[in-house]
Amino acid sequence: MGVERISAAFAAREKEGRKALIVYLCAGDPSLEVTAAAVQELAAAGVDIIELGVPFSDPVADGPVIQAASTRALARGTNLRKILDLVKNLRSRVSLPLVLMSYYNPLLQYGLAGLAADLAAAGVDGLIVPDLPLEESAPLREKLEAVKLAAIPLVAPTTPAERLQQIAAAAQGFIYCVSLTGVTGARESLPPGIAAYLARVREATDLPLGVGFGISHPEQARLLAPLCDGIIVGSAVVRALHEGGLPAAVEVVQSLRQAI
Amino acid sequence: MVLPDSRGHFGPYGGRFVPETLMPALKEIEKAYREAREDPTFQRELKYYLEQYAGRPTPLYFAANLTRHLGGARVYLKREDLNHTGSHKLNNALGQALLARRMGKKRLIAETGAGQHGVATATVAALLGMECEIYMGEEDTRRQALNVFRMELLGARVIPVAAGSCTLKDAVNEALRDWVTNVRTTYYLIGSVVGPHPYPMMVRDFQAVIGEETRQQVLEASGRLPDHLIACVGGGSNAMGLFYPFIQDAGVKMWGAEAAGRGLKTGRHAASLTAGRPGVFQGSYSYIVQDENGQIKPVYSLSAGLDYPGVGPEHSYLKDSGRATYMAITDAEALEAFQLLSRTEGIIPALESAHAVALAMKMAPGLSQEEIIIVNLSGRGDKDVQQVEAVLQEGGENHGC
Numbered sequence: 217m218g219v220e221r222i223s224a225a226f227a228a229r230e231k232e233g234r235k236a237l238i239v240y241l242c243a244g245d246p247s248l249e250v251t252a253a254a255v256q257e258l259a260a261a262g263v264d265i266i267e268l269g270v271p272f273s274d275p276v277a278d279g280p281v282i283q284a285a286s287t288r289a290l291a292r293g294t295n296l297r298k299i300l301d302l303v304k305n306l307r308s309r310v311s312l313p314l315v316l317m318s319y320y321n322p323l324l325q326y327g328l329a330g331l332a333a334d335l336a337a338a339g340v341d342g343l344i345v346p347d348l349p350l351e352e353s354a355p356l357r358e359k360l361e362a363v364k365l366a367a368i369p370l371v372a373p374t375t376p377a378e379r380l381q382q383i384a385a386a387a388q389g390f391i392y393c394v395s396l397t398g399v400t401g402a403r404e405s406l407p408p409g410i411a412a413y414l415a416r417v418r419e420a421t422d423l424p425l426g427v428g429f430g431i432s433h434p435e436q437a438r439l440l441a442p443l444c445d446g447i448i449v450g451s452a453v454v455r456a457l458h459e460g461g462l463p464a465a466v467e468v469v470q471s472l473r474q475a476i
Numbered sequence: 477m478v479l480p481d482s483r484g485h486f487g488p489y490g491g492r493f494v495p496e497t498l499m500p501a502l503k504e505i506e507k508a509y510r511e512a513r514e515d516p517t518f519q520r521e522l523k524y525y526l527e528q529y530a531g532r533p534t535p536l537y538f539a540a541n542l543t544r545h546l547g548g549a550r551v552y553l554k555r556e557d558l559n560h561t562g563s564h565k566l567n568n569a570l571g572q573a574l575l576a577r578r579m580g581k582k583r584l585i586a587e588t589g590a591g592q593h594g595v596a597t598a599t600v601a602a603l604l605g606m607e608c609e610i611y612m613g614e615e616d617t618r619r620q621a622l623n624v625f626r627m628e629l630l631g632a633r634v635i636p637v638a639a640g641s642c643t644l645k646d647a648v649n650e651a652l653r654d655w656v657t658n659v660r661t662t663y664y665l666i667g668s669v670v671g672p673h674p675y676p677m678m679v680r681d682f683q684a685v686i687g688e689e690t691r692q693q694v695l696e697a698s699g700r701l702p703d704h705l706i707a708c709v710g711g712g713s714n715a716m717g718l719f720y721p722f723i724q725d726a727g728v729k730m731w732g733a734e735a736a737g738r739g740l741k742t743g744r745h746a747a748s749l750t751a752g753r754p755g756v757f758q759g760s761y762s763y764i765v766q767d768e769n770g771q772i773k774p775v776y777s778l779s780a781g782l783d784y785p786g787v788g789p790e791h792s793y794l795k796d797s798g799r800a801t802y803m804a805i806t807d808a809e810a811l812e813a814f815q816l817l818s819r820t821e822g823i824i825p826a827l828e829s830a831h832a833v834a835l836a837m838k839m840a841p842g843l844s845q846e847e848i849i850i851v852n853l854s855g856r857g858d859k860d861v862q863q864v865e866a867v868l869q870e871g872g873e874n875h876g877c
Contacts (some may be wrong), residue, residue: 321770
């Protein structure tokens with residue numbers, strides 16, 4: 217449950233001398249039924265943690281692929297309540313950690329008071345909120361902590377050392393290291409200075425480091441693997457699922473799995 | 477009490493809700509701004525450009541004909557439309573561009589709705605020799621084609637945004653994405669009292685010159701403070717600029733005119749304060765137009781500059797505290813005011829400002845002739861005449877996205 221399930225997922229891969237593979241799916245794109253099937257198939261294909269994106273009308277941290285996926289999911293009537301039902305149904309079928317990635321407003325409007333308990337009851341293990349920096353996150357973190365769910369923060373290449381310490385001190389589960397200054401979406405190469413940046417984060421925490429934004433090719437994942445504990449892939453899988461359906465998404469995941 | 481607090485909160489509103497990548501940049505801007513505010517050299521330079529380049533102070537004009545026509549309170553117009561570039565937007569663009577230069581940034585980006593802020597930013601970029609890119613919703617580039625050309629003429633690149641509703645909020649999203657990507661070299665020159673801290677405070681301070689001048693001018697003209705201040709509110713920068721220097725004067729009532737579009741009941745409006753609920757959108761906690769799941773709802777106003785689902789956090793605070801009152805004005809009421817002011821005073825107001833004039837038209841007849849209303853005429857209407865002509869000929873249809 218919660219933080220423990222996430223820590224166990226990283227620990228299991230570490231024991232094998234491998235890295236965790238974390239995949240983002242936009243819940244409800246093209247439908248919640250397909251999202252449910254995708255979670256099960258991707259888990260079987262070796263994904264260690266799945267991030268379910270709660271679609272938002274104005275996703276400022278996302279590039280065109282996830283923006284478009286969010287728009288499609290919203291057009292299908294996807295909302296947080298339905299995503300929690302989806303997780304509830306999935307929980308008896310998959311054992312991997314499921315975390316939600318949501319912009320803050322859908323969570324706020326759901327109501328922070330009931331949110332943490334409902335997340336826990338559904339079987340969600342953690343939460344990533346890309347527009348909720350440390351300074352504003354205390355109310356949500358306290359609620360998550362009370363039910364032992366992970367508040368997974370993001371850090372960026374622009375985050376100074378002292379701030380890394382503060383963020384790490386409030387983090388649970390893992391640290392989401394944004395690989396570059398930019399929005400989500402596949403890039404061809406690795407950002408310059410990534411090794412030094414991840415080394416700085418490593419110095420600030422004992423928690424596992426997951427690296428995301430811009431990673432789509434197995435070769436990128438292979439090069440990054442020695443610098444972190446998990447690789448996060450979003451847009452590449454979302455695009456494959458949209459363009460080629462579930463078999464295409466599984467193929468992307470399998471090639472990444474082999475690389476790390 | 478001085479607001480905002482050190483973390484940018486106005487009561488519960490404001491704050492910083494942005495991707496982590498931007499947090500260090502916001503702190504850097506805040507630090508640079510606080511230093512600049514205390515620096516006489518910076519203040520002297522800003523004052524020089526406001527006077528010699530923008531043309532300040534702008535007049536406080538007693539609208540005798542309009543007053544006679546309405547037959548009630550005395551109506552004064554703060555003539556921000558007479559600023560260089562035609563609106564109050566230049567006050568803020570000058571302030572922030574000088575700050576950006578002081579910070580060593582060479583590239584400015586901005587969002588624009590009606591194009592007034594885009595033109596103001598392109599203008600200061602030309603003045604200070606900076607690179608400039610303006611994000612503008614595709615729908616707005618059609619509604620305000622003339623302003624697109626003006627910006628290009630000034631050397632800026634206009635990037636049409638085809639996402640979402642193709643209007644102002646989508647331009648802000650795209651500008652934020654650009655900034656996340658180019659934060660090390662780029663300064664994001666936000667055009668209103670919205671977004672993450674320190675923008676709501678900083679833009680208010682740069683616009684406060686409106687209220688400071690008004691205060692002095694009305695005292696000179698009538699020997700006392702006004703009874704009512706009226707300004708239109710989209711994001712709310714011209715309103716905050718007028719209101720702020722009067723906040724401590726309890727006898728001065730403050731009124732914001734939001735866009736009711738086709739009417740609040742039709743759902744086709746942009747009235748965050750009168751018809752929205754608090755939430756987090758584009759960097760701060762404030763009243764927003766949203767559905768029950770926290771998704772931002774499409775908004776609508778004939779006026780591109782008010783067509784925005786959020787509002788500055790300080791306005792949310794002023795609303796809740798009762799210090800200011802916010803009313804919604806329909807397209808039809810604004811169009812009537814647009815024409816009335818043109819005919820009675822020979823002043824064509826911007827459609828945004830026409831919302832404030834419309835509220836004055838509603839209020840003035842019911843007030844005594846002793847009372848003083850000051851309307852912030854935030855911009856001139858040249859940019860709107862083609863659109864208004866089309867709307868009047870069509871009988872008001874076909875001006876949505």
